[in-house]
Amino acid sequence: MPRVSDMKKRLTDAALDLMWENSYGTTSVDAICERAGAKKGSFYYFFKSKSELTVAALEAEWNKNKANMDALFSPTVPPLERFDRYFDHVQLQEACGSILGCPMLSIGSEVSTQDPGVRATVERIWDRKIKYFESAIRDAHAQGLIEAPDPEAKARALFACYHGTLAQARIENDVGLLRDFKQVAMDVLGVKHVQAASS
Amino acid sequence: MPRVSDMKKRLTDAALDLMWENSYGTTSVDAICERAGAKKGSFYYFFKSKSELTVAALEAEWNKNKANMDALFSPTVPPLERFDRYFDHVQLQEACGSILGCPMLSIGSEVSTQDPGVRATVERIWDRKIKYFESAIRDAHAQGLIEAPDPEAKARALFACYHGTLAQARIENDVGLLRDFKQVAMDVLGVKHVQAASS
DNA sequence: AAAATACTTGACTGATCAGTCTACATCGGC
């Protein structure tokens, strides 16, 4: 066995996988250990509880995705195009498996009244994501592309719609909703209709 | 004890309460029994499993709300006003406690990969709710109030946004999002902006 | 080679889980 173990990562990966496949509440420590190839003792060597592990797993997942978000929402990209690229990216990821947004949403709605630590983490990560939306909206407003006197509120509203669509798409196992979301986003942002006509 | 017991209702009520306060997965049969003042035997006299109870509870809740939905979405009401009234109604209910939409959403995202029976029930009830949206959208389109060549898709998109906002409002414990949703709904529907000015 | 560090093992505890079972109570109908 190596001096520095990869078990911590294996545990957080396993946890996120299982919570995505099932749910936070129904994912047991035993199951996480089994999938990670760990024994109980190892789990509690690294983490004090399932809650603490979840926090670590979510933060790790965020860090993995941050660079990508930075690129997609780069100020060098025209503001409305940032959303375009982002929702394209989401749709692509969603088509073939898990992504940060979705396990976070299901975990979020599940623990919102239960686990304060996990809840705070989810909110913290969401706030960071909303920041990307917000600055893109502010830029779009400044360029006169949209009318958004309150970028923060607009960002939050769009984020909520986006998450709802993500959740619905998952529950009904229908990517169509996600495919159409780009247009919905433009509507919510208040962009003048560009009829993506059939020819 | 009366000939006909109210225990069935007490059990479904207790179940929905607990699932709203916590979640589907973490709500145990024992806890439901305790809250309903029932013993294990009574529970399994009425229901074969937690899953079956949940289905019954959701259907019962829907039936309780159906008349209200019919009134709010009555064809006698101008189509866009139906949404206005509905989201007002939702906001009011949400401000002081539970409502059908929300426990259904959290249960839905939780069991989407687990319990097929509950999942099917959630989808069935959602489909019914979407029908209200859909016909209002079709009417609005017919009256030239909005441009919606595909009312079903529009209804589903709006429904997803609505649910996302509901979920977000709950998680962040912020009714503001819900208050603003009427405008977002109009945007998604494609209604020309009516600036609800500050005077 | 000894000691310290970093990690692993798996048995164990006590609580809680879903679900079963038999015995019992209360009622309307006769």
Added chain:
DNA sequence: GCCGATGTAGACTGATCAGTCAAGTATTTT
């Protein structure tokens, strides 16, 4: 007054749960 139907009571089973712990094994440091 008794019978069948509708419901209730609660002990019990075996599985699974989160979390503990003492003992062990590599690997690096000294």
